[in-house]
Amino acid sequence: xxxxxxxxxxxxxxxxxxxxxxxxxxxxLDLPGDNLNLYAVxxxxxxxxxxxxxxxxxxxxxxxxxxxxxxxxxKTDYIKVLDNVDGDVHTIxxxxxxxxxxxxxxxxxxxxxxxxxxxxxxLIGDEELYGKDYIVEPNMEDVSxxxxxxxxxxxxxxxxxxKINNQDVTITxxxxxxxxxxxxxxxxxxxxxVMWHSPWYWHYYPSYWHPWRPFFWHQxxxxxxxWNPWYxxxxxxxxxxxxxxxxxFYFNSRRARSPVFYNRRQxxxxxxxxxxxxxxxxxxxxxxxxxxxxxxxxxxxxxxxPTKPSIQPxxxxxxxxxxxxxxxxxxxxxxKPIQPxxxxxPAVQKPAKPAIRPSVKPVVRTRDLKKTK
Numbered sequence: 001x002x003x004x005x006x007x008x009x010x011x012x013x014x015x016x017x018x019x020x021x022x023x024x025x026x027x028x029l030d031l032p033g034d035n036l037n038l039y040a041v042x043x044x045x046x047x048x049x050x051x052x053x054x055x056x057x058x059x060x061x062x063x064x065x066x067x068x069x070x071x072x073x074x075k076t077d078y079i080k081v082l083d084n085v086d087g088d089v090h091t092i093x094x095x096x097x098x099x100x101x102x103x104x105x106x107x108x109x110x111x112x113x114x115x116x117x118x119x120x121x122x123l124i125g126d127e128e129l130y131g132k133d134y135i136v137e138p139n140m141e142d143v144s145x146x147x148x149x150x151x152x153x154x155x156x157x158x159x160x161x162x163k164i165n166n167q168d169v170t171i172t173x174x175x176x177x178x179x180x181x182x183x184x185x186x187x188x189x190x191x192x193x194v195m196w197h198s199p200w201y202w203h204y205y206p207s208y209w210h211p212w213r214p215f216f217w218h219q220x221x222x223x224x225x226x227w228n229p230w231y232x233x234x235x236x237x238x239x240x241x242x243x244x245x246x247x248x249f250y251f252n253s254r255r256a257r258s259p260v261f262y263n264r265r266q267x268x269x270x271x272x273x274x275x276x277x278x279x280x281x282x283x284x285x286x287x288x289x290x291x292x293x294x295x296x297x298x299x300x301x302x303x304x305x306p307t308k309p310s311i312q313p314x315x316x317x318x319x320x321x322x323x324x325x326x327x328x329x330x331x332x333x334x335x336k337p338i339q340p341x342x343x344x345x346p347a348v349q350k351p352a353k354p355a356i357r358p359s360v361k362p363v364v365r366t367r368d369l370k371k372t373k
Contacts, residue, residue, distance in 0.1 A: 094108070110124065136237060
C-alpha cells in the first residue's frame with residue numbers, strides 16, 4: 001500500500017514530462033532555411049508599403065526575421081529584393097551574395113492579378129534551403145483549387161480551428177480581393193510603379209545596415225515558436241504553384257544557384273547552428289521582452305487589437321471630469337469670507353457719528369440766549 005502513492009507520483013511525473021516534451025516539439029527542416037522563417041517573411045511583406053521598405057525591414061536586426069549566414073563569416077547576410085515582371089505577375093526574388101561571383105536565391109514571391117482584380121500571393125522557399133515545394137500562402141477561402149485538393153491549412157484541421165504542436169490555432173481566412181488591398185500589392189500595381197531591383201551587391205550595402213552575429217537555431221526557434229498561433233492562423237503550407245509559368249519564367253531561366261553554398265550544405269557546414277539547444281530559453285526571454293502582452297498574440301492578435309481603442313478613449317473622458325471638481329470648492333471658500341467685510345465697516349462708523357453730533361449740538365449758546373432775553 002505504501003508503494004501505491006509512489007507509483008501514482010511517478011506516473012504523474014512521467015505524464016507531465018511527456019506533456020512538456022510534446023509542447024516543446026521542435027519544428028525544423030534540418031536545412032539552412034530554418035534560419036529564415038518564411039511565415040515571418042510573409043507577415044513582414046503583408047505589412048510593408050513598398051518593396052524597398054520591405055527589403056529594409058527584412059534586414060533590420062530588430063525585426064528578428066533574418067538569421068541567415070550562407071557565406072559562413074559568422075555574420076548575418078544582406079538579403080536583396082529583386083522584382084521581375086511578367087505581365088500582371090510579379091516574381092520577387094530574395095537573394096544573398098555568397099561571394100563576389102556567386103549568388104543564391106533564398107525564396108521567391110509570386111504575386112499575380114487577374115482581370116477581376118483578384119490577387120494571389122505565394123512565397124516559395126528555394127529547394128536548396130527548404131526542400132522541394134515548400135510553399136506558404138495566405139489562408140484563402142474563394143480559390144476553387146482549395147476544394148479540389150483536399151489539403152488543409154495545417155495538420156488536424158477541423159472547421160475553423162486546428163491544433164499545431166499542442167497549440168490551439170484559430171484559422172483566419174481571407175479573399176483574393178482583400179489580398180489586393182495589401183499596401184505593398186497596391187503599390188506594385190500602380191501605373192507609376194517602377195520595378196524595384198535592389199542596387200546593392202557583395203560588400204556594397206546601405207550605410208544603415210550593420211550585420212550582427214546570428215543566433216543559434218534553437219534561440220531563433222524559441223522566439224518564433226511563440227508566434228506560431230498567429231502564423232498558422234493566417235498562413236498555410238500549400239502543395240501547388242499558382243503561377244502557371246513558374247518553371248518557364250523563373251526556375252529554368254532566372255534562378256540563381258551557388259555551387260559554394262551547395263557544397264557547404266552537402267558537407268554539413270550549416271549543421272553547427274543546431275548545436276546549442278540550451279539557447280532556446282534566450283529566445284523565449286527575448287520574445288517576452290519584445291512582446292509583453294503574450295495573451296494578445298497567442299489568442300490571434302488581429303482579433304484582439306481592435307479592443308484596445310475601445311478601452312483607451314474612455315480614460316481621457318473621465319480624467320477632465322475629475323480634475324475640475326477639486327478646483328471649484330477651492331475657489332468658493334475664498335470668495336465667501338470676503339462678503340462679511342462691508343458689514344463690519346458700517347458697524348464701526350455708526351456709533352462714531354452719534355458720538356460726535358451730541359457733543360456739538362448741546363452747546364451753551366442756547367442757554368445764553370435765554371438769559372439775555
